[in-house]
Amino acid sequence: MKAFELYDAATVQDAVSMLSKFGPAAKVVAGGSDLVAGVMKDWIHGKGMPYPEKLIDVTTIPEMVGIKLASDSATIGAATTLSAIAESPQMQKGWRVLTDSLFSVASPEIRNLGTLGGNINQRPRCWFFRGEKFSCYKKGGDFCFAVTGDNRYNAIIGGELCYIVHPSDAATALLALNASATIAGTGGTRTVQFDNYFTGPREDVLRENILKPDEVMVNVTIPRLAPNTKTAWTKLKFRQVYDFALVSVAVVATQENGVWKDGRVVLGGVAPVPYRAKVVEQALAGKNIKENAKAAAAAIKTVARPMSANAYKVDVATALIEKTLLDAIA
Template sequence: MKSFELYDATTVEEAVGLLDQHGPTSKVVAGGTDLVTGIMKDWVQGPGMPYPDVLIDLTTISEINRIAVEDGALRIGAATPLADIAESAEVQAGWPVLSSAAHSVASPLIRNFGTLGGNLNQRPRCWFLRGEHFPCYKKGGDFCFAVTGNNRMHAIIGGELCYIVHPSDTAVALLALGAATTIAGPAGRREVAFDEYFVGPREDVLRENILQHNEVMVDVKVPQPAAGARMAWIKLKDRQVYDFALTSVAVVASVENGVWQDGRIVLGGVAPTPWRATMVEQALAGKDVQSAVRSASALIRNEARPLSLNAYKVDIAIGLTERAVLQAMAA
C-alpha cells in the first residue's frame, strides 16, 4: 500500500472543506474496512478510479456517531458503527428489518469498525474490479470481464456495460423503509431519499450513487413505520460464516385481514443498485397475500436477464421473495 496523508476532521464542514481543497485523490474514511483494507490494500485503481493519497477520518466527528428517535423518526449518524445499530433496543423495536440487516453484515469485528455511511458507500465486490490486472469499465477501461468470465455472482437485473451487484445489506433495508439521507457539500446540506440515491451503470458506469467527490453523507433518517407494519429480512449466502448476499430481501408492508394494503419489497444481490420489486408489490395490492404471493413473486422472472452462469439466481430471487413476504405476514 502507498503512503497517504491522514486528517482527523472534527466537523462535517471541515471534512467537506478538506475534500474540496485536496481534489479527487482525497477520500473520507470511516471504519476503513473497505477503503483501506480492501480497495487501497489491493491497489484497485484506474483512470476512473484514482488511488487516494489523502484520507479524511470521519470517526473523529461526534455529531455523526449517534442513534436518536426524533418525532417518531429514527436518525442515525453516518459514522455510527453497524454493531451499535444491530444492538440498539430502539432500532430492534421500531425498525427490526434494519437491525436484522445490520446484524447480517460480515463478522462481529467488521461490524464493530464498519459504519453505516461506509456500508452504504462501499465500492462493489466484483472480483474483476478488485483484481489488479482487469482494466474494466468501472475503473475507466473499455471492457467488462464479467460478460465472458466467471459471472456467477453478478447481476441478473439492470446490468448494462457493468454487471455488479450492490454490496450493501443496510441499503436494501433502508430502501424498503422509505428512508432518506442528509448530504453535506460546499453549498450546504440537502436531504435525498434513497429512492434517488443509487446510480446504475446505465446512468454512469463510474459511480454507484449521486454523492459528489466533495460531499459527505451526514446521517440517515428513517420514517416511523405505519401502525402495525409487518417487516422481514432474509439474506442467502454461499457460506454460513460471514459473506455478502447471494440474494437478500427486505419487506415492509401494511396488511389488513391478510390483504396487502401497501408496502415495499426490495432485493439485494441481484442488480447494480438495491432493486425494488414494484411489479410484485403491484400484483399483491388489494389481494389476499397467502394466495397471491407465489404468482406475484414469479413476475420477477419477466425482469431478469441472467448472464451465462447466474440463471440460478432468478429462482433464488423468486423463492426468497415469496418466503420473505410470508415471513413478514407471520411477524
C-alpha cells in the same frame, strides 16, 4: 499499500472543506474496512479511479455518531458503527428489518469497525473490479470482463455496460424502509430519498450513487412504520459464515386483515442498485398476501435478464421473495 496522509475532521464543514481543497486525491474514510483494508490494500485503481493520497476521517465528527429518536423517525449518524445500530434495543423494536440486515453483515469484528455510511457507500465486490490486473469500465477501462468471464455472482436485473450487484445489506433494508440521507457538500446540505440515492452504470459507470466528490453523507433518517406494518429480512449466502448476499430480500408490508395495502419489496445481490421489485408489489396490491405470495414472487421473472452463469439467481430470488412475504405476515 502506498503511504497516505490521514486528517481527522472535527466538523462536517471541516470534512467538506478538506475534500474540496484536496480534490480527487482525497477520500472520506470511516472504519476503513473497505477503503483501506480492501480497495487500497489490493491496489484497486485505474484511469477513472485515482488511488487516494489523503483520507479524511469522519468518525472524529461528534455530530455524525449516534442515534437520535423522534416521535416520527430515527436519525442515525453516518459514522455510527453497524454494531451500535444492530444492538440498539430501540432500533430492534422499531426497525427490525434494518437490525436483522445489519446482523447479517460480515462478522462481529467488521460490524464493530464498519459504519453505516461506509456500508452504504462501499465499492462493489465484482471479482474483476477487485482484481488489480483487470482494467474494466468501472475503473475507467474499456471492457466488462464479467460478460465473457465467470459471472455467477453478477447482476440478473438492470445490468448494462457493467453488471455489478450492490453489496450493501443496509442499503437494501433502508430502501425498503423509505429512508433518506442527509448530504453535505460545498454547495450546502441536501436530503435525498434512498429511492434516488443509488445510480446504475448507464448514468455513470464510475460510481454507484449520487454523492459528488466533495460531499459527505452526514446521517440517515428512517420514518416510523405505519400502523399494521410487518417486516422481514432474508439473506442467502454461499457460505454460512460471513459473506455477501447471493440474494437478499427486505419486505415492509402494511396490511389490513392480511390484504396488502402498501409497502415495499426490495432485493439485494441482484442488480447494480438495491432493487425495488415494483412488479411484485403491484402483483400484491389489494390482494391477500398469503394466498398470492407465490404468484407475486414469480413476477420477478418478468424483469430478470440473467447472464451466462447466473440464471440460478432468478429461482433463488423467486423463492426468497415468497418466503420473506410469508415470514413478514407470520
